[in-house]
Amino acid sequence: xxxxxxxxxxxxxxxxxxxxxxxxxxxxxxxxxxxxxxxxxxxxxxxxxxxxxxxxxxxxxxxxxxxxxxxxxxxxxxxxxxxxxxxxxxxxxxxxxxxxxxxxxxxxxxxxxxxxxxxxxxxxxxxxxxxxxxxxxxxxxxxxxxxxxxxxxxxx
Amino acid sequence: xxxxxxxxxxxxxxxxxxxxxxxxxxxxxxxxxxxxxxxxxxxxxxxxxxxxxxxxx
Numbered sequence: 001x002x003x004x005x006x007x008x009x010x011x012x013x014x015x016x017x018x019x020x021x022x023x024x025x026x027x028x029x030x031x032x033x034x035x036x037x038x039x040x041x042x043x044x045x046x047x048x049x050x051x052x053x054x055x056x057x058x059x060x061x062x063x064x065x066x067x068x069x070x071x072x073x074x075x076x077x078x079x080x081x082x083x084x085x086x087x088x089x090x091x092x093x094x095x096x097x098x099x100x101x102x103x104x105x106x107x108x109x110x111x112x113x114x115x116x117x118x119x120x121x122x123x124x125x126x127x128x129x130x131x132x133x134x135x136x137x138x139x140x141x142x143x144x145x146x147x148x149x150x151x152x153x154x155x156x
Numbered sequence: 157x158x159x160x161x162x163x164x165x166x167x168x169x170x171x172x173x174x175x176x177x178x179x180x181x182x183x184x185x186x187x188x189x190x191x192x193x194x195x196x197x198x199x200x201x202x203x204x205x206x207x208x209x210x211x212x213x
Binding site: 048049087090092102103104105106107108109110111114117124125128129130132133135136137139140141142143144145146147148149150151152153154 | 157158159161162164165166167168169172175179181184185186187188189190191201202205209211212
């Protein structure tokens with residue numbers, strides 16, 4: 001799934017075809033997932049994609065099986081406690097939280113091919129099972145200090 | 157998900173150009189592990205794990 005960003009925020013961001021695909025993908029969800037969106041209040045000029053990110057996430061949540069996908073919107077500055085609790089340092093930010101917070105964040109709008117990654121992550125977090133190989137799991141189990149992975153992408 | 161120590165971010169480079177510059181992001185995806193380990197492109201799971209383990213050295 002790939003979505004192209006349209007600057008007109010008034011119309012739905014996801015067309016009918018994509019909505020259908022999203023609905024189908026999210027049917028695989030088992031446990032509930034919370035999407036915590038960090039943005040900035042409407043009159044702030046600094047965050048270019050904050051409004052679109054929030055709108056996109058809310059549209060996605062509406063397409064999930066009933067009650068499985070909820071959205072919490074936090075203000076980066078006003079909700080300082082949440083910003084610190086989720087260790088968010090830039091916006092727009094999205095935390096995908098299942099049975100626990102696994103430390104998965106999306107910074108910037110998840111458009112283009114990243115939209116697919118977002119859908120996959122929601123389902124994976126919902127299942128609470130990474131799907132990684134047993135060799136990988138064994139290696140990762142040996143990690144004993146903080147490891148911060150950042151994957152830089154562009155919205156092609 | 158497999159470790160409480162590991163956090164993972166997707167970062168959209170065009171929205172955070174100062175970070176894209178900081179990590180010399182030209183082609184994507186570029187994966188940065190603990191600031192100093194860089195991996196270019198989409199790589200197989202085993203290779204990514206190899207790079208990750210270097211962060212433990």
